[in-house]
Amino acid sequence: MAAIVEGNGLTKRFGTGDATVVAIDSVDITIEARELVMIMGDSGCGKTTLISLLSCILTPDAGQIRIDGEPINPAVQDMSIIRREKIGFVFQLFHLLPYLTALENVMVAMDLARTQTEEAENRAKELLTQVGLIERLHHRPAQLSGGEKQRVSFARALANQPKIIFADEPTANLDSRQSDNLMSLIQELRQEYQTTVAIVTHHEGLKNNADRIIQMKDGRIVAA
Numbered sequence: 001m002a003a004i005v006e007g008n009g010l011t012k013r014f015g016t017g018d019a020t021v022v023a024i025d026s027v028d029i030t031i032e033a034r035e036l037v038m039i040m041g042d043s044g045c046g047k048t049t050l051i052s053l054l055s056c057i058l059t060p061d062a063g064q065i066r067i068d069g070e071p072i073n074p075a076v077q078d079m080s081i082i083r084r085e086k087i088g089f090v091f092q093l094f095h096l097l098p099y100l101t102a103l104e105n106v107m108v109a110m111d112l113a114r115t116q117t118e119e120a121e122n123r124a125k126e127l128l129t130q131v132g133l134i135e136r137l138h139h140r141p142a143q144l145s146g147g148e149k150q151r152v153s154f155a156r157a158l159a160n161q162p163k164i165i166f167a168d169e170p171t172a173n174l175d176s177r178q179s180d181n182l183m184s185l186i187q188e189l190r191q192e193y194q195t196t197v198a199i200v201t202h203h204e205g206l207k208n209n210a211d212r213i214i215q216m217k218d219g220r221i222v223a224a
Contacts (some may be wrong), residue, residue: 003066004164004196005054010063012049019142023049024060025219031164037198037205041216045222047200050216052168054198068163084109088157088195090167094149096141102128102152103137104178111161116167120159127155129183147178151185158189164196170205183209 012024023046031037031054039047052058054065056072056079065072068084072079083089103124110120123126128137131151141149151171157165167186171179183206190197199206207213215223 002032002069003030004068005058005198006031006066007050007054007141008064009158010050010053010060010065012053012058013061022219024053024219026063027212027219027221029054029221029224031196031198033209034190034194034196036186036196036209037212037214038210039198039200039214040202040204040207043202044218045216047216049219051168051198051200052173055089055164055166056082057089068095075082084160086163087158088160088162088165090150090153090165090170092155092169094141094153096149096152096156098141101138102133102144102148102155105141105152106156106159115160123159124155130150130156130189145178146173147182150174150182151180154182154185154189158193158195161193162195164198165190167197167199169200169202171201171206176205179203179206 007027007029010024010027014021014023027050039050041047049058053060059074067082072082097108100108105126107120107126110123125137128134131154133148133151136144136148144152171182176183186197187209189195214221
């Protein structure tokens with residue numbers, strides 16, 4: 001199976017001098033097409049930093065990233081274009097725009113990709129229907145439950161048909177029933193769209209949903 005994302009020798013430091021912290025320490029990682037990977041480990045072990053590097057939100061201090069076989073070079077490439085065209089990201093705190101409806105929040109991702117308005121609206125409606133929110137199209141985030149907000153986030157992440165979706169603790173603000181429902185939805189969506197999914201989580205109960213567990217400790221991968 002082909003690799004969608006590869007990282008070789010990835011290193012990321014924060015701070016300077018004696019206050020320098022090595023968040024990611026010479027990590028090698030491969031995520032293959034259509035697999036669901038969970039990245040696990042104690043708080044502060046580097047999980048979120050790692051997916052922020054792989055999703056081109058952060059730039060590594062050393063190492064090389066390839067997405068869909070193409071090397072990423074932040075010095076000469078526009079990272080926002082790569083994120084827009086190849087990557088979906090689901091944040092722990094949703095990051096929905098509070099003044100926009102669910103429909104508009106999903107459409108925003110396609111507006112940035114310059115998708116025609118009518119096409120963007122039709123696709124946003126289709127995605128929100130698939131995540132069970134056809135009755136919530138015109139509700140703003142404050143009118144949605146935590147589980148509904150996260151469903152909007154996944155619909156938005158899928159809007160531009162990404163090669164991979166990264167999700168940072170997507171169940172952290174959900175109760176157990178909402179968490180189970182969200183994981184069932186993620187499984188359905190990745191099968192429907194043949195999308196690769198990488199989830200950062202500390203929730204041991206989610207392990208059975210993964211094709212593979214990547215375990216981290218002190219900025220390194222200790223099991224994969």
